[in-house]
Amino acid sequence: MxxxxxxxxxxxxxxxxxxxxxxxxxxxxxxxxxxxxxxxxxxxxxxxxxxxxxxxxxxxxxxxxxxxxxxxxxxxxxxxxxxxxxxxxxxxxxxxxxxxxxxxxxxxxxxxxxxxxxxxxxxxxxxxxxxxxxxxxxxxxxxxxxxxxxxxxxxxxxxxxxxxxxxxxLDTAAVWQKGYCPICGSIAGLAVLGEDGKRELVCSFCHHRWRAPRIFCAFCENTQTTQLHYFFAEKEKDLRVDVCDHCQQYIKTVDGRVASRPIYPPLELVASLHLDIIAADKGFKGAVPLNIQS
Ligand SMILES: [Zn+2]
Ligand SMILES: [Zn+2]
Known part of the structure; x- marks a missing residue:
C-alpha cells in the first residue's frame, strides 16, 4: 500500500x-x-x-x-x-x-x-x-x-x-541522522516502513515525517546491529516493535510493505496499544507518553 x-x-x-x-x-x-x-x-x-x-x-x-x-x-x-x-x-x-x-x-x-x-x-x-x-x-x-x-x-x-x-x-530527501525531529526537536512517536523499505519516523509533536537510517535507535542513535532487535505480535506482520538494548526503549513500526490499508500514523498509534503492553512486559520503556485516552 x-x-x-x-x-x-x-x-x-x-x-x-x-x-x-x-x-x-x-x-x-x-x-x-x-x-x-x-x-x-x-x-x-x-x-x-x-x-x-x-x-x-x-x-x-x-x-x-x-x-x-x-x-x-x-x-x-x-x-x-x-x-x-x-x-x-x-x-x-x-x-x-x-x-x-x-x-x-x-x-x-x-x-x-x-x-x-x-x-x-x-x-x-x-x-x-x-x-x-x-x-x-x-x-x-x-x-x-x-x-x-x-x-x-x-x-x-x-x-x-x-x-x-x-x-x-529542509532537504526532505536526505536521511536525517539524529534521533529527534529536524523541525521541532521532539522525539519520534512512530516509525513507518515504506514500500521501498525506506524508514520514516513521525514526530510525536508536530507530526512531520522524516527519512531515518534503517538500523538506528530513534532515541539514543545506537547503530549496533547486535543491540537492535524487533518483535511481532502473533498474526500481525504489518506491525512490529523495534527495541534497543542500549537505552531499553522501543518504537512501534508499521510496515507499509505488508499492511494492506492506508496508513494514518495517529490512528496506527491508537490501534496498537497492545504492543505497548507487550513491550512494557518485556522491560522496555516507551519514550513518548502515550497521551491516548480510552
Ligand atoms: Zn516535530
Ligand atoms: Zn537506544
Whole structure:
C-alpha cells in the first residue's frame, strides 16, 4: 500500500474503518479518534497563520550543527480556530463513553465563561509549563491529562501546518541522522516502513515525517546491529516493535510493505496499544507518553 501521508477526510475515515475491521477490539476507540482527527483536518481549512520566516544564515547554521530548525515554543497557533476546535472536541468527548467526559464539560464551560483563556492554554502548552496545567486543572475541576489532551489536540492543525511550511527549509530527501525531529526537536512517536523499505519516523509533536537510517535507535542513535532487535505480535506482520538494548526503549513500526490499508500514523498509534503492553512486559520503556485516552 502507498505510505504517502494521508491528507483527506475521506482517507482518514477509510483508514479508521479498515483498522476497525482488522482489530475489532479497537472499534470504539477508532471511531472516537477517527472523529477527533477528522475535526482536526476540517479545522485546517480555516487556519490563517503567517509563515514562520527563517534566515538563510540560521538555516545553514542549524543544518551544520544537526540541530532542529526551531523549538516547540516557536510554533504559532491560530488561537481562534484552536478555540473553536476545543469546543468541538469537548462536545465530541462528552458524546462518547470516555473517562474524559466530565473534564471535557468542565474545560468547555471554563473557556466559555472566560475563566480559562484558550490562547493562554495553548501558549503554556508550547512552553511546557506543567505547573500551569496543574493549577488550571484544579481551578476548573478537570483532570490534568484530559486538559492537556484537549489543549494539544486543539492545536494540532496549526502545528501540522507550521511543520508543513517549515519543511520547505529542509532537504526532505536526505536521511536525517539524529534521533529527534529536524523541525521541532521532539522525539519520534512512530516509525513507518515504506514500500521501498525506506524508514520514516513521525514526530510525536508536530507530526512531520522524516527519512531515518534503517538500523538506528530513534532515541539514543545506537547503530549496533547486535543491540537492535524487533518483535511481532502473533498474526500481525504489518506491525512490529523495534527495541534497543542500549537505552531499553522501543518504537512501534508499521510496515507499509505488508499492511494492506492506508496508513494514518495517529490512528496506527491508537490501534496498537497492545504492543505497548507487550513491550512494557518485556522491560522496555516507551519514550513518548502515550497521551491516548480510552
Ligand atoms: Zn516535530
Ligand atoms: Zn537506544
Amino acid at each position: 502507498p505510505t504517502e501521508p494521508i491528507i483527506t477526510i475521506e482517507q482518514i475515515r477509510n483508514a479508521a474503518q479498515r483498522l476497525s475491521q482488522l482489530r475489532s477490539a479497537y472499534a470504539q476507540m477508532l471511531s472516537f479518534y477517527g472523529n477527533v482527527f477528522i475535526l482536526q483536518e476540517k479545522a485546517k481549512g480555516d487556519i490563517d497563520l503567517e509563515p514562520i520566516q527563517l534566515t538563510p544564515e540560521w538555516q545553514a547554521s542549524q543544518q551544520q550543527k544537526n540541530m532542529p530548525l526551531l523549538g516547540v515554543s516557536d510554533f504559532t497557533v491560530d488561537a481562534q480556530v484552536g478555540k473553536q476546535l476545543l469546543y468541538q472536541l469537548c462536545e465530541l468527548i462528552e458524546s462518547h463513553e470516555t473517562d474524559m467526559q466530565a473534564s471535557a464539560q468542565a474545560v468547555s464551560m471554563a473557556v466559555a465563561q472566560g475563566k480559562l483563556q484558550s490562547e493562554i492554554l495553548f501558549e503554556n502548552l508550547l512552553k511546557g509549563n506543567d505547573r500551569f496545567f496543574e493549577t488550571s486543572a484544579t481551578d476548573t475541576g478537570a483532570d490534568k491529562n484530559a486538559l492537556a489532551f484537549v489543549a494539544y489536540n486543539s492545536m494540532v492543525p496549526s502545528l501540522e501546518l507550521c511543520a508543513g511550511q517549515l519543511s520547505y527549509y
